[in-house]
Amino acid sequence: MFHPLRVSAVEQLTDDSVAITFAIPAELRETFRHTPGQHVALRRIVGGAEIRRTYSICTPAARTPEEPVVRVGVRLVEGGEFSTYALKELGAGDIVEVMEPMGRFAFEPRPGxxxxxxxxxxxxxxxxxxxxxxxxxxxxxxxxxxxxxxxxxxxxxxxxxxxxxxxxxxxxxxxxxxxxxxxxxxxxxxxxxxxxxxxxxxxxxxxxxxxxxxxxxxxxxxxxxxxxxxxxxxxxxxxxxxxxVDDGTPATGAATAVAAAAPVPAHSTLTATLDGRSGKWPVQEGDSLLETVLRSRSDAPYACKGGVCGTCRAFLVSGEVRMDRNYALEPEETEAGYVLACQSHPLTPEVELDFDR
Structure with a gap:
């Protein structure tokens, strides 16, 4: 879920990067209390089109009752719509839609x-x-x-x-x-x-x-x-x-290697469970499973659509899929049956995903 947050500061770090700090209202403090290593997705609507980008939180994690500080670093990417906006237009007082912290790079501190x-x-x-x-x-x-x-x-x-x-x-x-x-x-x-x-x-x-x-x-x-x-x-x-990830980098991941040789069905149907509700939809030719869900469920989780952030991770309940890219899931996760919906295409007439597992 996205929340409109006010920008409290935009600090220039280098010629091509800034740090953005968000003001967290009291009622959202627990929602935005992050674990070290987590990221947030930022959303902006431009010309009716939605732009989402994922940025990691750089501040130390705050324990209750300390007030959490959400600060992210943004580096300018050539042609990047959001990073260009962040460096050249965004300022204190502006409102940005921010998703609650997530990510499996998270680390719980321990001795060692x-x-x-x-x-x-x-x-x-x-x-x-x-x-x-x-x-x-x-x-x-x-x-x-x-x-x-x-x-x-x-x-x-x-x-x-x-x-x-x-x-x-x-x-x-x-x-x-x-x-x-x-x-x-x-x-x-x-x-x-x-x-x-x-x-x-x-x-x-x-x-x-x-x-x-x-x-x-x-x-x-x-x-x-x-x-x-x-x-x-x-x-x-x-x-x-x-x-x-540079364009043209070969796809990786156990699921890709296992399923690459399987024939692609002419027609496939996806069943997906998200936030306790299930739906069933035809997969249009060339569409990923995430795109199929998004046509009917705009609340489907995603941030980068590039197989990098892992936000769209889902459990493959049944059927087989091909993942074009996988830079987010660990081998243990793919072996356990998890896939990236943004990179997955059906290899069987029926495929079922569970985003809640």
């Missing part, structure tokens, strides 16, 4: 050693995770390895510096710039799989890290995961969220 590898705006949810963890768990340690193009393009420099100042013994920061030399830190260049495989054991005891958080562009996350697996890190300790 944790680390993150992030690129660009991928710092946003990890900033919330690290700040909340260090404040709540006196024995916890966090290592942040971040990659950016240049120092001038680095988001949330002051916030990360504050973590280093407040917890110098428990917060480790390693920075890499791909297009600029720096006086301290790593030599310039991209953090690819080969480089990370050699670098990580020199920075921290890899085997002792209880959880790894990977966030940013697809290439960085894929390379970081490959390096960690090569170093013997169990899949269950690796958590990832993709922020950007």
């Amino acid at each position: 050693r944790f680390a993150a590898i992030v690129g660009g705006s991928g710092i946003t949810p990890v900033l919330s995770i690290a700040a909340t963890l260090l404040a709540r768990e006196p024995e916890a340690r966090f290592c942040l390895i971040r990659s950016d193009r240049t120092a001038a393009s680095t988001m949330f420099l002051d916030e990360v510096a504050d973590l280093k100042d407040r917890w110098p013994d428990r917060f480790q920061l390693v920075t890499a710039l791909s297009r600029e030399e720096q006086q301290s830190g790593l030599p310039s260049g991209r953090l690819d799989q080969q480089r990370l495989t050699g670098l990580l054991p020199a920075l921290l005891p890899v085997a002792d890290v209880d959880g790894w958080f990977l966030c940013g562009p697809f290439g960085l996350v894929q390379g970081a995961e490959g390096a960690l697996r090569e170093l013997g890190v169990a899949r269950g300790r690796i958590h990832q969220e993709i922020f950007h």
Whole structure:
């Protein structure tokens, strides 16, 4: 559900990014009390067309009765309708429709050693995770390895510096710039799989890290995961969220590989359960299952429609589907029967989804 929230501040972070803070009215404080790592979807209507974009919350999670602070980072995307609006037009006092926090990149703080590898705006949810963890768990340690193009393009420099100042013994920061030399830190260049495989054991005891958080562009996350697996890190300790996928990147995910060879039926019918109500509709040629539901149920959950955010996750009750892309679901989720409705197309005459599971 979307709620109209007033913008309390828009702060310039870099030449191409801003931080937006929303005022949360008293009656919605519990609704917007987020878990570290979660995101919100923002909605805007332009010329009668709906635009939705997902942005991660960067602020520490507040416990009851503390007032929650919802602040998101937005980086300008070339041709991006919402990011262009956010950087060039949005100001304090404006109203934006905001969906309540969600997402499976969420992390409940616990004692232990944790680390993150992030690129660009991928710092946003990890900033919330690290700040909340260090404040709540006196024995916890966090290592942040971040990659950016240049120092001038680095988001949330002051916030990360504050973590280093407040917890110098428990917060480790390693920075890499791909297009600029720096006086301290790593030599310039991209953090690819080969480089990370050699670098990580020199920075921290890899085997002792209880959880790894990977966030940013697809290439960085894929390379970081490959390096960690090569170093013997169990899949269950690796958590990832993709922020950007280049067009033409091949589809991934267990469901895609299993179903790709199945014949496509001439006509299919979708049965879907959402918020306790079920409906049955014909699937039009070329439509995804999400598009099929949206024709009759505008409240169907989605944000990016690109297989990245995971908002449209649903349980496949019966039938078979093909997922064109999957950058949001973990292998355990696809093996358990979950699919992304925005990327799923029917491979059987009858398909049933449950969005409530």
